[in-house]
Amino acid sequence: MGSSGQQVSWKLADHPTLPKGKTLALIVLDGWGEYKPDEYNCIHVAQTPTMDSLKQGAPEKWRLIRAHGKAVGLPTEDDMGNSEVGHNALGAGRIFAQGAKLVDIALASGKIYEGEGFKYISECFEKGTLHLIGLLSDGGVHSRLDQLQLLLKGASERGAKRIRVHILTDGRDVLDGSSVGFVETLESDLAKLRENGVDARIASGGGRMYVTMDRYENDWDVVKRGWDAQVRGEAPHKFANAVEAVKKLRENANDQYLPPFVIVDENEKAVGPIEDGDAVVTFNFRADRMVMLAKALEHQDFDKFDRVKVPKIRYAGMLQYDGELKLPGHYLVSPPEIDRTSGEYLVHNGVRTFACSETVKFGHVTFFWNGNRSGYFNPEMEEYVEIPSDVGITFNVKPKMKALEIGEKARDAILSRKFDQVRVNIPNGDMVGHTGDIQATVVACKAADEAVKMIIDAIEQVGGIYVVTADHGNAEDMVKRNKSGQPLYDKSGKLQILTSHTCQPVPIAIGGPGLAAGVRFRNDVPDGGLANVAATVMNLHGYVAPNDYEPTLIEVVNN
Numbered sequence: 001m002g003s004s005g006q007q008v009s010w011k012l013a014d015h016p017t018l019p020k021g022k023t024l025a026l027i028v029l030d031g032w033g034e035y036k037p038d039e040y041n042c043i044h045v046a047q048t049p050t051m052d053s054l055k056q057g058a059p060e061k062w063r064l065i066r067a068h069g070k071a072v073g074l075p076t077e078d079d080m081g082n083s084e085v086g087h088n089a090l091g092a093g094r095i096f097a098q099g100a101k102l103v104d105i106a107l108a109s110g111k112i113y114e115g116e117g118f119k120y121i122s123e124c125f126e127k128g129t130l131h132l133i134g135l136l137s138d139g140g141v142h143s144r145l146d147q148l149q150l151l152l153k154g155a156s157e158r159g160a161k162r163i164r165v166h167i168l169t170d171g172r173d174v175l176d177g178s179s180v181g182f183v184e185t186l187e188s189d190l191a192k193l194r195e196n197g198v199d200a201r202i203a204s205g206g207g208r209m210y211v212t213m214d215r216y217e218n219d220w221d222v223v224k225r226g227w228d229a230q231v232r233g234e235a236p237h238k239f240a241n242a243v244e245a246v247k248k249l250r251e252n253a254n255d256q257y258l259p260p261f262v263i264v265d266e267n268e269k270a271v272g273p274i275e276d277g278d279a280v281v282t283f284n285f286r287a288d289r290m291v292m293l294a295k296a297l298e299h300q301d302f303d304k305f306d307r308v309k310v311p312k313i314r315y316a317g318m319l320q321y322d323g324e325l326k327l328p329g330h331y332l333v334s335p336p337e338i339d340r341t342s343g344e345y346l347v348h349n350g351v352r353t354f355a356c357s358e359t360v361k362f363g364h365v366t367f368f369w370n371g372n373r374s375g376y377f378n379p380e381m382e383e384y385v386e387i388p389s390d391v392g393i394t395f396n397v398k399p400k401m402k403a404l405e406i407g408e409k410a411r412d413a414i415l416s417r418k419f420d421q422v423r424v425n426i427p428n429g430d431m432v433g434h435t436g437d438i439q440a441t442v443v444a445c446k447a448a449d450e451a452v453k454m455i456i457d458a459i460e461q462v463g464g465i466y467v468v469t470a471d472h473g474n475a476e477d478m479v480k481r482n483k484s485g486q487p488l489y490d491k492s493g494k495l496q497i498l499t500s501h502t503c504q505p506v507p508i509a510i511g512g513p514g515l516a517a518g519v520r521f522r523n524d525v526p527d528g529g530l531a532n533v534a535a536t537v538m539n540l541h542g543y544v545a546p547n548d549y550e551p552t553l554i555e556v557v558n559n
């Protein structure tokens with residue numbers, strides 16, 4: 001049965017000419033876009049002989065595809081790509097309206113306030129406090145400030161009398177240092193609410209990478225720091241107001257890594273710990289970095305850290321973050337129903353699959369790939385291997401990350417001949433790109449290229465096929481630019497470093513000894529994007545994709 005209840009026919013039609021049984025390596029370079037060659041394009045600066053040689057196969061075996069905006073289900077063409085929407089599109093073969101867009105629609109129509117989730121939390125408004133926890137920026141990757149603003153307004157109009165916002169500063173999807181402005185904006189909104197009789201305040205905060213927003217259980221301490229501040233009202237730093245807190249803490253850390261703080265009253269008492277009878281909403285729409293907190297808030301038998309205090313609350317996510325675990329049970333907006341993913345089809349058709357990355361990207365090639373669904377479709381047919389990521393460092397310190405280990409695992413999986421598809425995510429360009437450290441990102445790109453080479457070499461040995469692509473841009477452009485592409489400087493003359501993803505297209509290359517003669521990229525899908533990759537991969541496994549999948553990027557010509 002499909003998730004919508006209808007019977008799904010999983011059998012895929014045979015491809016008219018392409019054979020089955022070739023080992024296929026599917027390599028996703030995280031944060032690897034295509035951009036003009038200059039000194040801030042780390043992919044260009046780095047030695048990347050493998051990726052360079054693939055590019056020489058253009059236009060038949062190398063091309064660019066869209067990885068941002070509407071091509072991946074985001075609200076506008078100004079929205080940069082990200083891993084969640086990117087891997088969802090790669091795996092699902094169709095474009096789904098994503099969380100950002102679904103929340104926009106639900107807020108605009110007011111439907112968000114009519115759903116079960118809002119009713120559930122609003123029953124606490126009379127006696128309890130409404131806590132809103134999430135990423136404070138307009139990055140649009142995990143959350144958006146304007147959505148928070150609408151939610152604050154909507155909730156207060158519908159009876160929330162006491163509101164506490166627990167902020168996580170960004171500096172990753174937006175410029176470092178922009179946190180101050182976002183906090184000022186939020187403070188002025190909360191002041192207006194107070195004028196209207198709503199007791200609304202910021203209660204706690206911290207930088208997203210150091211407080212709360214860990215993912216894939218890489219480091220529970222991150223979530224614990226947030227818990228202590230948000231729930232217990234305990235943090236090493238105490239301030240009377242949040243703008244002052246962020247300004248002060250920025251003296252020793254950037255936005256992504258601000259230490260946890262709580263806002264206190266005249267008696268040094270935290271103004272907004274979470275108490276029995278309160279309502280809590282995590283207002284991020286994106287799943288990966290909210291799942292751990294959701295578990296801490298929702299699971300009775302939670303044992304990842306000592307929560308000390310476990311208030312009886314009503315908790316709702318902006319979305320449901322994990323469709324398989326049904327986590328959280330209550331949510332304000334229904335998530336996209338990403339069903340019938342390519343992974344599920346291929347497993348049903350006997351394609352044995354291996355997927356691997358290191359912890360910080362592990363869920364990208366498994367959970368996101370499979371439509372935000374954790375676990376295997378069929379454990380007999382699939383093996384997912386996670387290589388533990390380094391914990392407690394920023395990745396510019398170790399820019400090679402686990403690229404070679406991922407390459408080795410993929411190589412061994414290919415050479416074992418136990419798998420038909422070997423899928424990896426190579427994180428370097430993205431994770432190091434987010435640190436804004438240009439030199440380290442150059443090293444990162446080189447390491448990623450070396451990992452690609454290892455995997456392609458293994459494919460050569462077994463007579464297989466490779467598909468190399470990326471989920472969105474990042475390392476190819478490390479500075480903020482004006483409309484004509486010139487780097488921008490701030491008031492003090494400092495170059496404005498871009499830590500975020502980009503709106504650039506990404507490459508896709510196909511090749512390997514197992515690629516049938518005459519296979520090439522068609523030229524009649526010029527606007528092809530990440531969602532076109534699934535049908536392409538199904539073809540290379542010897543199958544035709546379901547009708548409603550975005551069209552394949554390849555054709556077979558007689559030569």
Ligand SMILES: O=C(O)[C@@H](CO)OP(=O)(O)O
Pocket residue numbers: 030031081082083084141142172173289430
């Ligand atoms: O680190 C993350 O959470 C995002 C940026 O916010 O990056 P990616 O989409 O590549 O995972």
Ligand SMILES: [Mn+2]
Pocket residue numbers: 030031082083084086430471472
């Ligand atoms: Mn990514």
Ligand SMILES: [Mn+2]
Pocket residue numbers: 031083430431434474501
């Ligand atoms: Mn990223």
